[in-house]
Amino acid sequence: MRDVAVVAFAQTAHSGHDTGLTEAETLHPVIEEVRRATGLSRFGFTCSGSCDYLAGAPFSFVSALDALGAWPPISESHVEMDAAFALYEAWVRLQHGDIDSALVYGFGKSSTGDLREVMTLQLDPYYLAPLGLDQVSYAALQAAALGGDRAELDEIVRRSRADGRANPHALDLPDPSGTEYEVEPLRPYDIAPITDGAAAVVLAAGDLARELAETPAYIGGIAHRIEPHYLGMRDLSRSPSAADAARAAGVGKGPVDVAELHVQFSHEEPMLRAALDLPEDTVINPSGGPLAANPVMAAGLIRLGEAARRILDGRARRAVAHATSGPCLQQNLVAVLESAPPSEEGARRG
Amino acid sequence: MGERCAVIGVGQTRYTTKRTDVSMAGLVREAALRALDDAGLTFADIDAVVVGKAPDMFEGVMMPEAYLADALGAAGKPMTRVHTAGSVGGSTALVGASLIQGGVHDRVLVVAFEKQSESNATWALSTHLPFGASLVVGAGGYFAPHIREYMRRSGAPDHIGALVAVKDRRNALKNPYAHLRIPGIDRAMVESTPMLWEPIRYLETCPSSDGACAIVLASEKAVTGTPAWIHGAAMRSEPLTRAGRETVSPQAGKDCAADVYRQAGVTDPRRDIDVAEVYVPFSWYEPMWLENLGFAPENEGWKLTEAGCTALDGDIPWNPSGGVLSSNPIGASGLIRFAEAALQVRGMAGEHQVEGAATALGHAYGGGAQFFAMWIVSNRKP
Numbered sequence: 001m002r003d004v005a006v007v008a009f010a011q012t013a014h015s016g017h018d019t020g021l022t023e024a025e026t027l028h029p030v031i032e033e034v035r036r037a038t039g040l041s042r043f044g045f046t047c048s049g050s051c052d053y054l055a056g057a058p059f060s061f062v063s064a065l066d067a068l069g070a071w072p073p074i075s076e077s078h079v080e081m082d083a084a085f086a087l088y089e090a091w092v093r094l095q096h097g098d099i100d101s102a103l104v105y106g107f108g109k110s111s112t113g114d115l116r117e118v119m120t121l122q123l124d125p126y127y128l129a130p131l132g133l134d135q136v137s138y139a140a141l142q143a144a145a146l147g148g149d150r151a152e153l154d155e156i157v158r159r160s161r162a163d164g165r166a167n168p169h170a171l172d173l174p175d176p177s178g179t180e181y182e183v184e185p186l187r188p189y190d191i192a193p194i195t196d197g198a199a200a201v202v203l204a205a206g207d208l209a210r211e212l213a214e215t216p217a218y219i220g221g222i223a224h225r226i227e228p229h230y231l232g233m234r235d236l237s238r239s240p241s242a243a244d245a246a247r248a249a250g251v252g253k254g255p256v257d258v259a260e261l262h263v264q265f266s267h268e269e270p271m272l273r274a275a276l277d278l279p280e281d282t283v284i285n286p287s288g289g290p291l292a293a294n295p296v297m298a299a300g301l302i303r304l305g306e307a308a309r310r311i312l313d314g315r316a317r318r319a320v321a322h323a324t325s326g327p328c329l330q331q332n333l334v335a336v337l338e339s340a341p342p343s344e345e346g347a348r349r350g
Numbered sequence: 351m352g353e354r355c356a357v358i359g360v361g362q363t364r365y366t367t368k369r370t371d372v373s374m375a376g377l378v379r380e381a382a383l384r385a386l387d388d389a390g391l392t393f394a395d396i397d398a399v400v401v402g403k404a405p406d407m408f409e410g411v412m413m414p415e416a417y418l419a420d421a422l423g424a425a426g427k428p429m430t431r432v433h434t435a436g437s438v439g440g441s442t443a444l445v446g447a448s449l450i451q452g453g454v455h456d457r458v459l460v461v462a463f464e465k466q467s468e469s470n471a472t473w474a475l476s477t478h479l480p481f482g483a484s485l486v487v488g489a490g491g492y493f494a495p496h497i498r499e500y501m502r503r504s505g506a507p508d509h510i511g512a513l514v515a516v517k518d519r520r521n522a523l524k525n526p527y528a529h530l531r532i533p534g535i536d537r538a539m540v541e542s543t544p545m546l547w548e549p550i551r552y553l554e555t556c557p558s559s560d561g562a563c564a565i566v567l568a569s570e571k572a573v574t575g576t577p578a579w580i581h582g583a584a585m586r587s588e589p590l591t592r593a594g595r596e597t598v599s600p601q602a603g604k605d606c607a608a609d610v611y612r613q614a615g616v617t618d619p620r621r622d623i624d625v626a627e628v629y630v631p632f633s634w635y636e637p638m639w640l641e642n643l644g645f646a647p648e649n650e651g652w653k654l655t656e657a658g659c660t661a662l663d664g665d666i667p668w669n670p671s672g673g674v675l676s677s678n679p680i681g682a683s684g685l686i687r688f689a690e691a692a693l694q695v696r697g698m699a700g701e702h703q704v705e706g707a708a709t710a711l712g713h714a715y716g717g718g719a720q721f722f723a724m725w726i727v728s729n730r731k732p
Binding site for chain 2: 001046051052053056057058059061062063065066068069070071072073074075076077078079080081085088089092093094095096097098118119121122123124125126128129223224225226227228229230233241244325326327330331
């Protein structure tokens with residue numbers, strides 16, 4: 001496989017409430033930031049992730065093109081998924097060998113709707129959605145199946161929020177407190193906060209990666225896998241798709257300094273930690289993770305960006321990023337980011 | 351373009367107004383199983399699944415690929431959901447092909463669908479964000495002014511649209527999967543139908559269909575059966591609201607065609623391409639795209655239509671399947687164009703086969719005529 005690296009990453013100062021900006025207005029500054037950082041105004045390929053249901057109108061990605069100023073016309077595609085999956089599509093496109101750069105972005109404003117109910121609409125419309133099982137309720141089913149230790153989960157939230165307070169892009173959330181349940185066994189603070197925001201990443205291949213960054217964050221391996229949709233067909237206490245993706249991406253082939261995991265409910269952290277078989281000394285979500293800022297449709301891409309940023313600035317040599325899609329971690333994407341180009345052994349294939 | 355890639359299987363459902371006998375999952379599975387059967391494969395032979403469809407509000411299911419994973423045998427594999435407006439069916443094929451061209455997979459299942467009877471497309475297209483422009487007109491109301499501008503510029507006579515409507519529906523009578531089947535259709539019948547959006551009459555617009563289309567793509571070493579080789583693949587997008595944007599013959603369409611022709615070595619599309627399946631949801635888009643795609647000089651596309659050049663027995667048949675005018679499960683309509691192009695060069699198009707077709711163009715567009723996806727397939731290995 002061709003050496004492809006993250007060479008730039010930008011994200012908004014995420015907001016816990018509607019600031020009056022449209023999705024396109026939220027996105028525009030981060031696009032400008034990665035353009036400035038790389039000096040590139042055009043990219044060989046552009047791919048984005050967003051969701052119409054957050055805005056409640058079709059074609060959220062159309063207005064994003066206006067923010068981009070896609071002129072002259074660009075080679076571009078869009079996934080109705082978290083933008084981490086758009087990054088995967090761009091990585092694949094760079095493997096063709098005819099282009100050297102790609103722009104990836106994602107954005108979402110979950111403040112304008114009721115995310116918990118909106119997410120119900122991704123369930124099987126005939127047999128599951130009519131049950132009214134909302135996002136927090138199905139996450140609670142998974143938390144109950146896992147039966148996590150309460151003190152451990154509280155500590156995950158405390159650590160994530162503290163790290164988030166130190167991260168200028170994340171929300172300022174207090175230490176967790178209170179004993180009431182949102183949906184048992186989930187307490188309100190176990191749930192990622194409603195967040196608006198956007199993020200952008202630039203990928204570069206070959207010589208261009210070295211030209212654009214002193215220490216490019218090379219994608220050593222990247223893969224994603226999905227599981228059955230029906231919750232009754234899955235062992236909800238495990239994430240075999242995350243484990244499969246981690247094996248395909250080669251997570252276990254070296255030390256992991258940092259892991260940025262797409263943890264939208266506190267119990268998902270121990271589940272993912274086990275599935276990815278992360279070493280004891282790996283630092284998890286130093287950015288605060290989605291429990292400190294969760295701009296839906298960008299949050300997975302931000303995991304890749306945060307992991308890459310630690311390679312780019314020399315704080316880590318090998319990092320793991322994870323993104324998820326669908327109810328109860330149905331689909332999982334795992335990437336390994338490294339300071340050394342993987343070309344000698346070849347990036348592990350998806 | 352990377353590694354060689356071929357279409358080795360095509361599956362379609364019979365397009366119709368309402369498929370009340372199947373769920374969305376049943377619909378996509380029907381197309382997928384037919385495509386696998388055509389390739390002589392099963393779900394176990396597939397490495398990755400790519401799903402495409404137009405806005406989720408068309409059915410009221412958000413990101414339905416999560417729910418469709420089970421029906422498409424995707425568990426344990428990577429699954430991707432593409433959405434690029436009306437061009438999405440074409441883009442989905444290109445995203446699937448990219449996985450093979452990038453050397454990541456050997457066999458990819460691509461499925462696109464729409465079950466329009468679950469909701470109302472014109473409503474879903476007409477909602478808008480606060481403080482955003484609302485057209486409240488659906489697709490026909492949006493495109494009619496562009497057609498009127500084309501007629502003004504080109505001086506095309508008023509009856510050209512009706513000719514396309516008749517030609518495509520006559521072709522549909524030869525396609526067992528086509529939705530609209532109107533025996534005896536002629537110009538007088540089209541011209542007798544109500545005016546919906548001047549100059550688009552009822553029979554000059556596409557239907558709302560339920561349906562799914564699937565293709566199986568393979569790397570060179572994984573080819574089974576009869577391959578249609580991809581010789582060129584390209585996407586282009588431009589902003590909706592750019593001042594001065596040429597909306598009648600968009601630059602993104604011209605650039606996309608130029609890219610795909612360059613890859614495939616096409617220098618004169620009318621001569622080098624044997625058959626084209628082009629996204630024509632409103633009759634007048636045939637002459638407009640004839641020009642945008644370089645089959646005719648500017649303002650002269652309508653002359654090819656009028657002379658019968660695009661008919662099944664013309665020198666450059668367009669939409670022998672009956673096209674979008676005859677079957678329109680929106681999210682699948684682009685993939686149907688790409689799949690029909692493959693069927694033609696595989697010699698498997700049945701009654702609507704263009705004899706000796708060796709090179710075919712598949713085309714899709716979407717949004718405000720701003721998203722384009724195209725491929726060129728051939729029975730020759732590139």
